[in-house]
Amino acid sequence: MAISSDSIIRCHQKIFAKHPILELENGVFRIAVGARGVSCSTRKLRSKARVGVRPLAEASVEGLKNFEGDLDFGLDAAAERELTEKGFSGMRKTKLVCTIGPACCSLEDLERLARGGMNVARLNMCHNTKEWHRDVIRKIKRLNDEKGFCVSVMIDTEGSQIHVVDHGAPSSLKAEEGSVWVFTAQKFEGSRPFTVRANYEGFSEGIMVGDELIIDGGMASFQVVERMGNDLRCKCTDPGLLLPRAKLSFWRNGKLSYQGQPTISEKDWEDIDFGISEGVDFVAVSFVNDAEPVKHLKNYLSTKASKSIRVLAKIESLESLQKLEEIVEASDGIMVARGDLGVEVPLEQIPAVQEAITDICRQLNKPVIIASQLLESMVEYPTPTRAEVADVSEAVRQYADAMMLSGESAIGSYGEKALSVLRMVSGRMELQSREENRQNALHQCHLGDSLLDCISEEICNSAVEMANKLGIDAIFVYTKHGEMASLLSRNRPNPPIFAFTDDTDARMALTLQWGVIPILTDLSDDMESNISKTIDLIKSKGMMKEGDAVLIVSDLTPACATRTAFQSIQVKTIV
Numbered sequence: 001m002a003i004s005s006d007s008i009i010r011c012h013q014k015i016f017a018k019h020p021i022l023e024l025e026n027g028v029f030r031i032a033v034g035a036r037g038v039s040c041s042t043r044k045l046r047s048k049a050r051v052g053v054r055p056l057a058e059a060s061v062e063g064l065k066n067f068e069g070d071l072d073f074g075l076d077a078a079a080e081r082e083l084t085e086k087g088f089s090g091m092r093k094t095k096l097v098c099t100i101g102p103a104c105c106s107l108e109d110l111e112r113l114a115r116g117g118m119n120v121a122r123l124n125m126c127h128n129t130k131e132w133h134r135d136v137i138r139k140i141k142r143l144n145d146e147k148g149f150c151v152s153v154m155i156d157t158e159g160s161q162i163h164v165v166d167h168g169a170p171s172s173l174k175a176e177e178g179s180v181w182v183f184t185a186q187k188f189e190g191s192r193p194f195t196v197r198a199n200y201e202g203f204s205e206g207i208m209v210g211d212e213l214i215i216d217g218g219m220a221s222f223q224v225v226e227r228m229g230n231d232l233r234c235k236c237t238d239p240g241l242l243l244p245r246a247k248l249s250f251w252r253n254g255k256l257s258y259q260g261q262p263t264i265s266e267k268d269w270e271d272i273d274f275g276i277s278e279g280v281d282f283v284a285v286s287f288v289n290d291a292e293p294v295k296h297l298k299n300y301l302s303t304k305a306s307k308s309i310r311v312l313a314k315i316e317s318l319e320s321l322q323k324l325e326e327i328v329e330a331s332d333g334i335m336v337a338r339g340d341l342g343v344e345v346p347l348e349q350i351p352a353v354q355e356a357i358t359d360i361c362r363q364l365n366k367p368v369i370i371a372s373q374l375l376e377s378m379v380e381y382p383t384p385t386r387a388e389v390a391d392v393s394e395a396v397r398q399y400a401d402a403m404m405l406s407g408e409s410a411i412g413s414y415g416e417k418a419l420s421v422l423r424m425v426s427g428r429m430e431l432q433s434r435e436e437n438r439q440n441a442l443h444q445c446h447l448g449d450s451l452l453d454c455i456s457e458e459i460c461n462s463a464v465e466m467a468n469k470l471g472i473d474a475i476f477v478y479t480k481h482g483e484m485a486s487l488l489s490r491n492r493p494n495p496p497i498f499a500f501t502d503d504t505d506a507r508m509a510l511t512l513q514w515g516v517i518p519i520l521t522d523l524s525d526d527m528e529s530n531i532s533k534t535i536d537l538i539k540s541k542g543m544m545k546e547g548d549a550v551l552i553v554s555d556l557t558p559a560c561a562t563r564t565a566f567q568s569i570q571v572k573t574i575v
C-alpha cells in the first residue's frame with residue numbers, strides 16, 4: 001500500500017500550513033502572546049439592532065409540540081418529524097447543543113428543547129449540585145426512553161479556572177476606577193465591602209505587586225498593589241461590572257501568569273466518577289493544554305466505565321492552540337470555547353482561529369462544537385441581533401458539526417426561541433452551501449494507516465462524490481461503531497446520512513456528527529436483509545417514496561467474511 005505514516009504526517013503538515021494563524025514561528029505562536037486586545041467586553045457593547053424571528057418558525061415549533069415519535073423505530077422523535085414534514089433534503093445537518101440550567105430543567109422544559117432539535121444536553125459542573133445534575137440527567141434519559149428522543153448528555157468539567165464565589169452582592173456590582181478591593185480565598189461571615197472571595201486557595205501563588213488582574217476577559221481590570229499573606233489588594237484601573245462567578249486571570253508584561261494547577265482537578269475527577277455512574281455520553285474537559293490529560297482520561301474511562309464515554313477537549317487557551325494537532329488527535333471531539341479563548345487570544349483573531357480549528361477537526365475526522373455567545377443577547381431579549389445571526393451563519397458556513405447555547409438556554413427566558421433561531425439559520429445556510437456546491441472545495445487528507453482503514457476512507461470519499469453528482473436522496477450506512485458514518489460526514493455530503501447501528505453508545509456519539517441521523521436497529525450478518533428491512537421500515541413510515549435513490553455503504557463484518565468483502569457502494573432506487 002502506497003500510503004505510509006510519512007505521507008500522513010506530510011498531509012497533516014499541509015493542513016496546518018493552510019492555517020498560518022495557527023503556525024509557530026521560531027517556536028513562537030504567531031498570535032501575539034501579549035496582545036489580548038480586549039479593551040472592552042462584548043457584553044458592554046450590546047447592539048440594539050434586533051432581527052425578528054419569522055412566524056413560520058413559531059408555527060414549526062407549534063407542530064413539534066404534538067408530534068409523537070415511534071418508540072420502536074430507533075430514530076430521534078424530532079428528526080422523525082422533520083423527515084416526515086420536510087423530506088430528506090430538508091433535514092438539518094448542523095447539530096445543536098443546549099446548556100441546561102435553572103431556566104430549562106423541568107421535564108416539560110427539557111421535552112420542549114428535545115422537540116426543538118436539541119441533540120446534546122450540556123451540564124456545566126461549575127454550577128449547581130450533583131443532585132440537581134442527577135435529576136436532569138435522569139429526566140433526559142426518561143424522555144429518550146418514553147418519548148423516543150435521542151438526546152445525548154455531556155458533562156463539562158469545571159477545570160482549573162479561578163472565579164469569584166462571593167463578591168458581596170446577589171447580582172452584579174460596579175467596580176469604580178481607583179477603588180481598592182481585597183481578593184481573598186478565605187471564607188468570611190456576612191458580606192464585607194470591597195472584598196471578593198475566589199474559589200481556589202492557591203489563587204494568588206506567584207502573583208506579584210504590579211501584576212494585572214482581568215475580570216471576565218476585559219469586563220473590568222485591576223492592578224495588584226499589595227500582597228497581604230495570600231490575599232491581594234488590588235486597585236481598579238478599568239471600571240466595569242463584577243458578575244457572580246466572574247473569571248479572574250492574572251497578567252504580567254502582557255503574558256498570562258499560570259498558577260500550575262492540574263487540568264483535571266480533584267473536583268473534576270469526582271464529577272467524572274459521577275458522570276460514569278449516571279451513564280453520560282460525553283465528558284468535555286476544560287482548559288486542556290496538551291494531549292496528556294485527554295489520554296489519561298480516556299484510559300481511565302475505558303477501565304472504569306461500562307459504556308463508551310467520548311472525551312471532548314475544550315480549546316480555550318493559547319497553549320491549547322499551540323498543541324492543537326496532538327489534542328485533536330487524542331480526543332473524540334473538540335469544543336471551541338470562545339468565551340475563555342477570547343481572554344487569551346485577541347478578539348479580532350477569534351473568527352479566523354475558529355475557522356482554522358473547524359477545518360482541522362473536519363479533516364482529522366473529529367466533531368467540533370462552536371460555543372459561547374452565539375445568541376448572547378437572547379438571554380434577555382426574544383430576538384437576536386443581526387450580528388449574532390451573522391455569527392451563527394458563519395459557523396454553519398464553516399461546516400462546524402455543532403453549535404452550542406450557553407446562558408441563552410440555561411438562564412434565559414427565550415431558550416426555545418434561541419434554539420429555533422439556530423435551527424432556522426442552519427437550514428438557510430446549509431441550503432445556500434449546497435446551492436453553491438461549497439463542499440466541492442473542501443480539502444481531504446488521508447487518515448488511515450492500515451490498508452483496511454484506507455479502503456473505508458476512499459469508499460466514503462467516493463460514495464459522497466457519487467451521491468452529490470447523482471443527486472442521491474439519502475445515504476444509508478450500516479455501522480458498528482460509527483466509523484463509516486463519520487468518514488461520510490467528514491465530506492459534508494448533500495444528502496442526509498442515516499446511520500443504522502445496533503450499538504447504543506455509537507448511536508449516542510453520532511448525535512454530535514454533522515449530517516448523521518443515527519438509528520438504533522438490530523443488524524444481522526446478512527447485508528441484503530439489513531438493507532431491505534431498513535428500506536421497508538422507512539417506506540412504511542411514509543418517509544420515502546417511489547423513485548427516491550439511496551446510496552448504501554457498510555462497515556459491518558459478518559463472522560464468515562473478511563472486512564473488505566463487504567466494503568462496497570450500492571445505489572438503490574425505491575420501487
Ligand SMILES: Nc1ncnc2c1ncn2[C@@H]1O[C@H](COP(=O)(O)OP(=O)(O)OP(=O)(O)O)[C@@H](O)[C@H]1O
Pocket residue numbers: 099100101102124126127128156245339340405406407410411
Ligand atoms: N446548572 C446550572 N445551574 C445554575 N446556573 C447555571 C447552570 N448552568 C449554567 N448556569 C448559568 O448560565 C450561565 C451560562 O452558563 P455556561 O456554563 O455556559 O457559562 P459559564 O458559567 O460562563 O462557564 P464556561 O466558561 O465553562 O462555559 C452561567 O453563567 C450560569 O449563570
Ligand SMILES: CC(=O)C(=O)O
Pocket residue numbers: 314316336337338339340341371372
Ligand atoms: C464554553 C466555555 O467554556 C467557554 O466558552 O469558555
